[in-house]
Amino acid sequence: MVQTDVVVIGAGAAGLMCAFTAAARGRQVLLLDHANKAGKKILMSGGGRCNFTNLYTEPSNFLSSNSHFCKSALARYTQWDFIEMVSRHGVPYHEKKLGQLFCDNKSSDILEMLLDECAQAGVDLRLDTPVESIEKHEEGYLLHTGIGSVRCQSLVIATGGLSIPTLGASGFGYQIARQFGHNVLPTRAGLVPFTITEPQLKTICTELSGTSVEDCLVSCNGQSFRENILFTHRGLSGPAILQISSYWQPGDVVHINLLPHLDLGEWLATQKQERPNAELKTLLGEVFTRKMAGLLCEHWFASRPLKQYVPSELEAIAEKLADWQLVPAGTEGYRTAEVTLGGVDTREVSSKTMESQKSAGLYFIGEVLDVTGHLGGFNFQWAWASAYAAGQFA
Numbered sequence: 001m002v003q004t005d006v007v008v009i010g011a012g013a014a015g016l017m018c019a020f021t022a023a024a025r026g027r028q029v030l031l032l033d034h035a036n037k038a039g040k041k042i043l044m045s046g047g048g049r050c051n052f053t054n055l056y057t058e059p060s061n062f063l064s065s066n067s068h069f070c071k072s073a074l075a076r077y078t079q080w081d082f083i084e085m086v087s088r089h090g091v092p093y094h095e096k097k098l099g100q101l102f103c104d105n106k107s108s109d110i111l112e113m114l115l116d117e118c119a120q121a122g123v124d125l126r127l128d129t130p131v132e133s134i135e136k137h138e139e140g141y142l143l144h145t146g147i148g149s150v151r152c153q154s155l156v157i158a159t160g161g162l163s164i165p166t167l168g169a170s171g172f173g174y175q176i177a178r179q180f181g182h183n184v185l186p187t188r189a190g191l192v193p194f195t196i197t198e199p200q201l202k203t204i205c206t207e208l209s210g211t212s213v214e215d216c217l218v219s220c221n222g223q224s225f226r227e228n229i230l231f232t233h234r235g236l237s238g239p240a241i242l243q244i245s246s247y248w249q250p251g252d253v254v255h256i257n258l259l260p261h262l263d264l265g266e267w268l269a270t271q272k273q274e275r276p277n278a279e280l281k282t283l284l285g286e287v288f289t290r291k292m293a294g295l296l297c298e299h300w301f302a303s304r305p306l307k308q309y310v311p312s313e314l315e316a317i318a319e320k321l322a323d324w325q326l327v328p329a330g331t332e333g334y335r336t337a338e339v340t341l342g343g344v345d346t347r348e349v350s351s352k353t354m355e356s357q358k359s360a361g362l363y364f365i366g367e368v369l370d371v372t373g374h375l376g377g378f379n380f381q382w383a384w385a386s387a388y389a390a391g392q393f394a
């Protein structure tokens with residue numbers, strides 16, 4: 001029988017951070033993960049360069065059915081605190097855009113930093129260690145694990161969400177939450193590409209697969225994001241699409257302004273005066289790629305010399321491109337989603353300590369909670385902040 005002060009289940013972003021924060025307070029910490037490697041998502045993140053935080057982190061960058069919950073932890077461990085640790089470890093980084101901080105080299109710099117902090121604080125990390133069952137006892141918790149029975153005073157659940165099962169994701173955290181009487185809000189894939197099955201649109205997406213439109217305004221359910229979109233074989237992706245996917249529910253219409261920087265109606269009217277013999281396809285080829293202009297004219301608008309259009313026809317073309325409305329068939333799901341929306345209901349968790357209000361000594365941190373960030377380093381900042389909060393008390 002192993003006896004320890006704290007057990008953290010899940011050696012991902014939040015689990016690693018919480019483990020060394022608690023150990024630095026003098027707590028004896030055992031960190032368990034069923035995977036053969038710690039921090040697999042950190043390694044995969046940010047295209048291999050880990051977008052580890054965002055300079056402009058605000059509570060408004062997070063979705064939750066309890067929108068105030070994240071404020072306290074985010075205020076007590078900020079992006080500046082994490083940047084300080086990154087700098088202290090000499091990890092080179094840069095701002096890519098919109099406050100998004102990435103490693104100059106590789107994501108493994110961040111993972112190595114966290115593992116180094118764990119080693120320095122004396123965290124006992126055990127990989128390839130499944131947890132079979134958990135029971136509550138008067139003085140804490142008894143776990144049956146791959147390394148035998150473990151007793152602890154505090155138990156921290158940092159098992160993340162359901163996204164990308166091949167990286168170790170499991171529903172274990174939700175199962176434990178339910179076991180101890182917690183409400184788990186319905187989960188769904190977030191920051192995920194859309195699939196399109198409508199035949200004409202599907203053809204356009206497939207033909208343009210790999211092409212992006214640099215500046216689009218994508219809106220749904222009162223939220224808008226202005227970034228690029230990317231056509232894929234299955235539908236649409238790119239930052240603006242991933243962002244809006246977290247606000248989309250099946251059946252909802254997505255509005256895409258393909259040219260938010262241009263008053264297309266006015267531009268087409270001017271072009272008609274100046275270049276009446278120019279074909280619509282040629283003009284659209286000046287604001288999109290020639291291939292995209294060709295496809296739009298093949299499927300949406302017949303291309304003729306501009307002088308042959310009456311003003312209302314040009315206005316209708318401008319309108320369609322400024323407010324392209326589509327209903328995605330669905331999303332690519334957990335297979336490719338960056339995050340899981342929903343999860344452990346934060347109304348039953350302390351926003352100060354992350355401790356369960358149902359079972360003393362039980363803590364939930366990171367993505368397993370119903371707190372989901374926008375794209376851009378916010379999800380890691382939530383992992384660091386919630387883990388730090390629990391690490392102060394567990």
Ligand code: FDA
Nearest residue numbers: 010012013014034045046051160168172366367377379380
């Ligand atoms: P995380 O998923 O990191 O860790 C959970 C750990 O628990 C894993 O190690 C897992 O093996 C373990 N576990 C699960 N079930 C278990 C069980 N039953 N027993 C034991 N262990 C168990 N965010 C961001 O801010 N910037 C970025 O650049 C990216 N990029 C990115 C790319 C990709 C491909 C994905 C999938 C995700 C991102 N994200 C991101 C999101 C980010 O990775 C995510 O929000 C955090 O990793 C969540 O941290 P957690 O520690 O909560 O879970």
